[in-house]
Amino acid sequence: MSSGNGKRGEPRVTIGRRDFFKVYAAAGVAVLQGCRRRDQELIESPVRRSTALPGASVWRRSICEQCGAGCEIEVRTVDRLAKKIEGLPGGFVNAGGVCALGHSALQELYHPDRVTEPMRRGSSGELEPVSWEEALETTAMAIAAAPDTTTVVAGAPSGPLLGLWRRFAAAVGAPAPVHWQPSDAVVEREAARLAFGESTRPAYDLARSDYVVSVGAPFLDRWRSPVHYGAAWAELTADRRGKLVQVEARHSLTAANADEWLPVRPGSEGFFARGLAGLLLGSGTVGEEEREAYEALYPEAPPDLAATGERCGIDTGRIERLAAELPRARRPLVMAGGSALEGENGVAAGAAALALNLLLGGVGRQGGVFAGVDFGFEDRLAGDAAAALPPAALADRLAGDGESGVLVVSEADTLHGMPGLEAAFEHAGTVIACSAFFDDAALRADVVLPVQTDLERFQAVEPDPVRGVPALLVASPTVAPRGEARHPGDVALALAAAAGSALPWPGFQEAVESALSDAFAATRAADDDASDPAALPAPLIAGALNARQFVRRTTDAGGLVGTEEMRRAPAAPASGDAAEAPGSIPDPASLPAPAAPAGVESFTLIPFESLKLADGRGANRPWLQELPDPLSTVMWGSWVEVATADADRLGIHTGDIVRLTGTAAEIELPAIVLPTVRPGSVGVPVGGGHADYGRYARGRGVNVNALLDPDRRVEGAGAFARGDVRVRIERLRRPRRSERPVIYGRGLRQAEEIPVGWAPHDGGKA
Ligand code: SF4
Structure with a gap:
């Protein structure tokens, strides 16, 4: 020693x-x-x-x-x-x-x-410091008065802490808690259940693959495990061994790094996957076993090449080439995630993409897809308590006309993530926030309990x-x-004890x-x-x-x-629910394309997480605000990415203030004109526009989530549908000095001339 x-x-x-x-x-x-x-x-x-x-x-x-x-x-x-x-x-x-x-x-x-002491809303309507005993007593009394209308929202990742919140909810007599998590995480699990028979997020063996088709998964941006994927990506590309094809409407950082970027029409990713499957099935390269496994899920004939090209807005020659290259790879892999899974048909799109691994023989094979396994410590702490519910259950829970009792929100900025819930928050009799900061949810709380970082x-x-x-x-x-x-887990235990239901x-x-x-x-x-x-x-x-x-x-x-x-393949599809009822998977090829409103020119909004602020939790840190976005190089604010072709037609220049109008809200922000944006779509980073969240976030950027509709759902997943949202865009004015986007190393004039080297490319190594 x-x-x-x-x-x-x-x-x-x-x-x-x-x-x-x-x-x-x-x-x-x-x-x-x-x-x-x-x-x-x-x-x-x-x-x-x-x-x-x-x-x-x-x-x-x-x-x-x-x-x-x-x-x-x-x-x-x-x-x-x-x-x-x-x-x-x-x-x-x-x-x-x-x-x-x-x-x-x-x-x-x-x-x-930081919030460093418990606060309670006093008679003046302001939050005032109180002792932990007083804060716990207020909270416990509210919960004890209406346990069955108490809603717990836990922002903790899956694991022991989430298990403890489940146990807490059961102990005090509340319904199962809501797990506040990214929409595409919920959808990816459901898609994996349909395709593989197991509802965990798959483990993609990216590093050992030699040909990766990523259907929307922005794994070099902010998705699942950015550091792990960054290292896996380095292994994949060492000595130019592997190839990456990114199938994604937005030109993300992942797309920018890919060997080939296929900017499919937003919402058409599932159709693309089925069309690609059709080409593979007709190529004579698919084994009998793989064909049977796939056709057990999709008994209907896939769409033909022409239909695929038209629906996805992609040159059919590029799809053909992809279908020819994939079977020649030794360890091909198909990933699914991100914006491809966030539209109303996200589950169908995700399942269709994942099922391509069945055709390619990549399930449970080196360089392919494995089951996402854990030791089950969430369930071990939860005991018999009910499983947590997906995020949209919060909207359903708060949608009633009457008061919703008590709302306990732990480390989840629900109001920034879905501002449309604000009116529903009003129904909650008492709102308790366990938070280290005055985020949007904590600002609306009656009691704020400070938690450790x-x-x-x-x-x-x-x-x-x-x-x-x-x-x-x-x-x-x-x-x-x-x-x-205090530790949020300790807070849950103290609350349970104060409510007379000690764990x-x-x-x-x-x-x-x-x-x-x-x-x-x-x-x-x-x-x-x-x-x-x-x-x-x-x-x-x-x-x-x-x-x-x-x-x-x-x-x-x-x-x-x-x-x-201990690494293993997902349960064979034959044991999954889907295979018990062949053809029960929604087929993206038979689902209608996302509709655009008639009579007005509208654009598909693509909200995305940037490396800077993530879902918004990074907005209160000057290091991250100061960090230039890798593609736009914008610092300290929000922006909307507009295609050069669209901007020329609408008279928009980089730096102009534009207005995006959705069905229930509008936002104003500077435009960044880029030739790499797919015409007809606009991209806006999430993370800005907090109601407060401290001195570095206050007044910074806009919250694009305001344009989302809390009533839209990803079919079959219980997640908010964040994709396929239509917005109108109009130029308002040149920016005032205070509104100018801060662009790394360049003034605004130069910003209009930023050389952009990321035009849709088709590197092609095979
Ligand atoms: S924030 Fe970054 S460093 Fe921290 S767990 Fe996530 S990927 Fe890892």
Whole structure:
């Protein structure tokens, strides 16, 4: 055992490779849980030791929870203050990388506008500081008075914390909570259920593929696990081994990096997938087994090439070439996500795209698609509590005429994500927000309960299953919490206790440790019965003498990590619901194209997450506001991307203020004219236009979500339909000085002459 002195990559207390193997080899450990490739060091829970000299740097392991990817990070601390974040070398998901949003967690931690004490709306109508006891009592009384009309909204990624909110809702007698998550995540799961028989987000083996067709998945932008995909992309393209074809209406960063970009008409992605399947089926390259698996899902004949080209607005020669190249690849892969899944027919489009993997023989094969597996710690903490509901259930819950009782919103800015819910919020009798900031939802709350940010809290995270290998990552707090902020899990437990429905744990950490302990006992009892859902893979508990030792070992090791052998194919389609009723999958080829209003020229709105602000949570950090968008290079604000052809016709120049008008709202923002935008569509980043959210977000940009209709749904998924929205666009004026878009390194005059080298391209390596 050795003691590091704070140099990066050397945590204070480590067990060297030799000691590590001594301990576990003696116990016959087959799988080294929590073992990191960084020299096999075992990382001690950092805050248990603090003997650093004043002013010395100490690197502490933590987990980034800015999104659901679950990247492992190292935080440089000096005198117990966090100074710098880096990716943990050998991190399970990120292998040493960290994205801009992850870096900015420091600015979230030290933000001058943090909520650091409980607040309650007083008789003046303003939020006033109160004690935790008063805040909890107010909240608990409201819940106890109307438990069955209490709605819990949890923004936590899937995993133990979401499980705890489910348990909380059941304990206080409330209906199942709403899980606030990206629309396309819900749709992707449902599409995977239809295509593969298993409703988890698939694990795409991008790095080992040699030909990737991405139907809308913006994996080099902000989607699922950006750091992981960035590294996989680097592997794919090393030595120009692999090829990427991006099928997406918008010219995203992923499209800009692709070898070939097919800018299909928005809403036609599913039709494209079926048309491509038709060409593959007719090419004589598809095996009998693969054909049968596909035709069990889609018994109807696919559309022909001419119809596909016309519906998608793409040259048929390019589709033909793609169909010819795919079977020649050794490990072709089709991904689905992003805007392709966000229209009303998103499930149909996603399933049609994923089903192409069946035709290509790519399911469960290296470089193909695997099941997105986890250890099930969400369910372990939830117990018998009902599963969480998709985001649109919130609109349904609030749609009643009467008061909706209590609304408990934890780390979810529901009103920024869907401003159309504002009127429904008014119906809620009492709104409780568990938040670190005055985001749009917290501003409307009657009680605000301050929560800790990533680096201040005990963490237990099941990362997005992009690797197809299960993991539970655990980390101790890196720094002391600011003010009176508490862990959101501890808040849930305190609320349950105050409402007279105490759960059996004093805190979130104890709840996770209890779940680990139960898992150990179940694994021992199962005695290699792999079918017991409560059991872990037996090798993971090998060497631990009892549950207590197992829990200690797991938390000290930074969690439980499965092995590559645990990667598996999704359940065979034959066991899925869809295959029980062949042809029950909605066929995009038989669904009508999204309609445009008659009599007015309208454009398809494509809202997208930029690398800068993500879904809006990054808007309160100056580092991210200052970061130029990689394609438009705009900083500190919102913009709308307009096609050169459309702009010429409408007299719009870069920097002009334009108005976008939807069915229920309108927004005004500067235009950026680009030759790479598909004519007839406009792209606007989400994330700007907060009601407040602190001094760096206040007054910055506009909220494009205002143009969305909270009553539109993705058919069959319970998600808000964010795609295929029609808007009108009109030029208003040249910008006033304060309205000019800040464009990196250029004044406005020069901005109009930005050389844009991303015209639709067709690189073609095959
Ligand atoms: S991808 Fe997500 S988890 Fe990873 S560093 Fe970025 S924000 Fe954090």
